[in-house]
Amino acid sequence: MPTGVHIRDVREQLFDAADRVLLRGGPSALTSRAVTDEAGCAKGVLHRHFADFDAFLADFVLDRVNRMxxxxxxxxxxxxxxxxxxxxxxxxxxxxxxxxxxxxxxxxxxxxxxxxxxxxxxxxxxxxxxxxxxxxxxxxxxxxxxxxxxxxxxxxxxxxxxxxxxxxxxxxxxxxxxxxxxxxxxxxxxxxxxxxxx
Incomplete structure (x- = not known):
């Protein structure tokens, strides 16, 4: 995705992408590159919204808990x-x-x-x-x-x-x-x- 294109609900888009990667490939497949590729955005998008990939994963897990x-x-x-x-x-x-x-x-x-x-x-x-x-x-x-x-x-x-x-x-x-x-x-x-x- 070109730099400067606004992504609506970026967190949700990234979390949904993580769901798909995790379900398809398991935990070893879940990387920041795999998530951003699946979400169709630049890798920097994830790092602009989260301190690091483990911070992203922690928020992802807690979001999935809250969905229950x-x-x-x-x-x-x-x-x-x-x-x-x-x-x-x-x-x-x-x-x-x-x-x-x-x-x-x-x-x-x-x-x-x-x-x-x-x-x-x-x-x-x-x-x-x-x-x-x-x-x-x-x-x-x-x-x-x-x-x-x-x-x-x-x-x-x-x-x-x-x-x-x-x-x-x-x-x-x-x-x-x-x-x-x-x-x-x-x-x-x-x-x-x-x-x-x-």
Whole structure:
């Protein structure tokens, strides 16, 4: 792209480009050159908006975490409708069908990025921690409605579902798991706590 051409929403354009590079090539493919080439802009554009590439990646990860807010709200609103297993299977498929699995690999791949994120995100893996919070909030709402047992430990069930979901979706190069496999995993994890039809 010629110098001097204004790019609208440059951060979003760069973040979307990073999504595509990360999903296509994995963390080793994610370089500043790959992102700017994918975004169709000069490499200097990224460095005008971010101190360095790890600063860009940290903002990218946090932006992807913040995008989960609308998904979390929709999941909470689904409490009391459909089945608990279907609601959770759909939510987990949405989380892991997005860039989340690739972000986890990115965090494992880049030491400096992890260190930088620790300054603002002291524990856990940002995308997975936020997803676990989303699931726990939903399970709490279902517990309040009496659709899961009153003694259900939502703070253990939520990360268990995230961990098991991550294992199902971890191979980003393979075929995603079938919906029935995701639902079976959810039903197994929640066995004994769901009240009514599953």
């Amino acid at each position: 807010d609308s998904q979390a709200a929709a999941l909470r609103e689904s409490a009391g409708t459909g089945t608990v297993a279907d609601n959770l299977a759909d939510a987990l498929t949405a989380v892991f069908g997005s860039v989340a699995v690739a972000v986890v690999a990115l965090l494992a791949f880049r030491d400096e990025l992890r260190a930088r994120l620790r300054r603002t995100w002291p524990a856990g893996v940002p995308v997975l921690t936020e997803a676990a919070t989303m699931i726990a909030s939903y399970l709490t709402a279902e517990r309040d409605l009496g659709r899961i047992a009153t003694d259900a430990d939502v703070d253990t069930l939520a990360p268990t579902l995230i961990g098991a979901g991550h294992m199902l979706f971890a191979d980003r190069t393979g075929t995603p798991p079938e919906a029935a496999a995701v639902r079976r995993m959810v039903t197994t994890v929640l066995a004994g706590v769901v009240r009514g039809p599953q």
